[in-house]
Amino acid sequence: MKNALFxxxxxxxxxTPASAxxxxxxxxxxxxxxxxxxxxxxxxxxxxxxxxxxNLKPTGYEAGLISSPNVAYNGGGAPASFSSxxxxxxxxxYLAAAWYDDLAVDVVGKxxxxxxxSVTFYPRATFATLFVLGWTGIDEVSFTTRGGTQHPGYPxxxxxxxxxxxxxxxxxxxxxxEPAAWTLIGFGTAALAxxxxxxxx
Numbered sequence: 001m002k003n004a005l006f007x008x009x010x011x012x013x014x015x016t017p018a019s020a021x022x023x024x025x026x027x028x029x030x031x032x033x034x035x036x037x038x039x040x041x042x043x044x045x046x047x048x049x050x051x052x053x054x055n056l057k058p059t060g061y062e063a064g065l066i067s068s069p070n071v072a073y074n075g076g077g078a079p080a081s082f083s084s085x086x087x088x089x090x091x092x093x094y095l096a097a098a099w100y101d102d103l104a105v106d107v108v109g110k111x112x113x114x115x116x117x118s119v120t121f122y123p124r125a126t127f128a129t130l131f132v133l134g135w136t137g138i139d140e141v142s143f144t145t146r147g148g149t150q151h152p153g154y155p156x157x158x159x160x161x162x163x164x165x166x167x168x169x170x171x172x173x174x175x176x177x178e179p180a181a182w183t184l185i186g187f188g189t190a191a192l193a194x195x196x197x198x199x200x201x
Contacts, residue, residue, distance in 0.1 A: 020169040024067040034072055039168060040088075045080035046072045046163070056155050060125040064096030064162025073098060074143060077159035083140035087111065090141055091167030092132040097125040098160035100148025105161060107131075109138040123161060125151040 023039040028048035036042045051061045052069040064071050074080035090109060097103040102122060109117035117135045135141075145159035 020167070023166040023168060024164065025070040025072045026067055028070060030070075033075075034082075039082075039166070040170075041082040041084050041168070043080075043082050045075045045078055046082065047075050049073055049162075051162075059154055059156065060096045060098040060151070060160075061162045063124070063126050064094065064098070064128045064164055066094045066128055066164040071162040071164045073160050073162055074145065077145055079142060079144045081140055081142040085139070086170070087137045087139050089169040090133050090135045090138060091169065092130060092134070093166040094128040094130050094164045095121060095123040096128045096162045097123045097148065097151075098162055099125065099151060099154050099156050099158055101125050101151050103148035103159060103161070104146050106142075106144040106146070107133075108142045108144075109133075109135040110140040110142070111138050113140075125154065128162070128164065 021039050023041075025034065025038075025048045028034060028038070030048065030050035030053065032048055034043035034046040034048055048070045049061055049072070050069045051059075051065045051071055054061060061071055061073065095105065097105075101124075103125070105121045105123060107119050107121060108115050116138055117133070119133070121129075121131055123129050123131075143161065143163075145161060148159065150157060
């Protein structure tokens with residue numbers, strides 16, 4: 001399921017300009033704060049975790065791992081954010097709940113402190129879900145987690161999420177057009193669906 005969801009996004013990334021970035025957290029230290037400047041962003045309460053060496057298993061961190069070995073998580077299950085001094089486009093990301101089923105994750109995109117976009121996701125604790133947003137003209141994204149119940153068999157607890165493979169693109173300084181990359185994703189997904197339908201017939 002992960003590969004099936006990731007393939008159209010990967011194809012679109014390969015066709016995007018050099019300013020686009022896929023942030024995987026894999027080059028960062030284990031249980032270290034995501035440093036300011038990583039991916040051109042300022043990170044608040046995000047930490048990287050090496051899932052392969054993590055001593056508590058099973059967890060939703062394993063489920064949320066898309067590119068090995070790291071995911072990012074919100075420290076203490078508390079609110080977390082990333083921001084930039086210039087507007088950017090948030091294409092999407094993979095998300096899993098670390099410990100809880102039915103965990104709510106409120107994601108808000110802001111510009112100069114004013115909310116422009118908001119959505120609530122309910123990621124699973126057993127596999128990563130790709131959430132495609134395509135939000136443009138924002139300079140901050142905040143994540144707030146709440147609720148949920150302990151997933152059976154998981155040894156830890158808390159309103160933590162596993163975040164991986166964020167797609168971010170720089171926005172032009174004049175105007176904020178919809179990025180061509182997300183048009184490509186739409187065309188790519190439609191083409192794959194059409195090809196599968198013809199093959200099945």
